[in-house]
Amino acid sequence: MRMTxxxxxxxxxxxxxxxxxxxxxxxxxGAVLVDAAGQVRLRAExxxxxxxxxxxxxxxxxxxxxxxxxxPALLADCTLYASTEPCAMCAGAIHWAGIRRLVYxxxxxxxxxxxxxxxxxxxxxxxxxxxxxxxxxxxxxxALEEEALAVHxxxxx
Numbered sequence: 387m388r389m390t391x392x393x394x395x396x397x398x399x400x401x402x403x404x405x406x407x408x409x410x411x412x413x414x415x416g417a418v419l420v421d422a423a424g425q426v427r428l429r430a431e432x433x434x435x436x437x438x439x440x441x442x443x444x445x446x447x448x449x450x451x452x453x454x455x456x457x458p459a460l461l462a463d464c465t466l467y468a469s470t471e472p473c474a475m476c477a478g479a480i481h482w483a484g485i486r487r488l489v490y491x492x493x494x495x496x497x498x499x500x501x502x503x504x505x506x507x508x509x510x511x512x513x514x515x516x517x518x519x520x521x522x523x524x525x526x527x528x529a530l531e532e533e534a535l536a537v538h539x540x541x542x543x
Contacts, residue, residue, distance in 0.1 A: 396467040404469035407431035414537040417444040422463040445476035449483045477512040490527035491534035
């Protein structure tokens with residue numbers, strides 16, 4: 387499956403949400419949920435530092451909102467757009483919410499390169515996690531990598 391022009395538009399929206407997270411004093415990650423008709427349903431940014439909540443990643447924040455506001459049937463037809471490849475926790479949340487399509491910009495490995503090794507990483511590519519699901523899941527990405535990486539430059543130093 388190939389990415390559409392709309393996928394690129396919504397990915398840029400997720401990157402803009404990541405920029406907002408950074409301006410708000412958080413790690414620069416953003417997520418956007420779009421329904422099958424192409425309507426943005428929700429946006430969420432990372433709130434790990436300002437909440438404070440270690441689980442306040444953009445995708446988990448979005449899944450919490452979506453699960454409270456939308457039906458499982460609607461979620462199954464939505465696409466989650468992420469500025470960066472979801473971590474294992476976020477991929478799990480996406481799975482449990484029943485969202486069946488994910489599009490991401492920056493691969494996790496590309497994020498690790500400029501920020502260096504961390505002491506608290508759980509390196510599990512989201513595709514590997516989703517490969518263990520009994521539900522069909524479409525994962526597209528990476529795309530717009532340079533645009534997505536630009537939000538992180540100088541943040542982690």
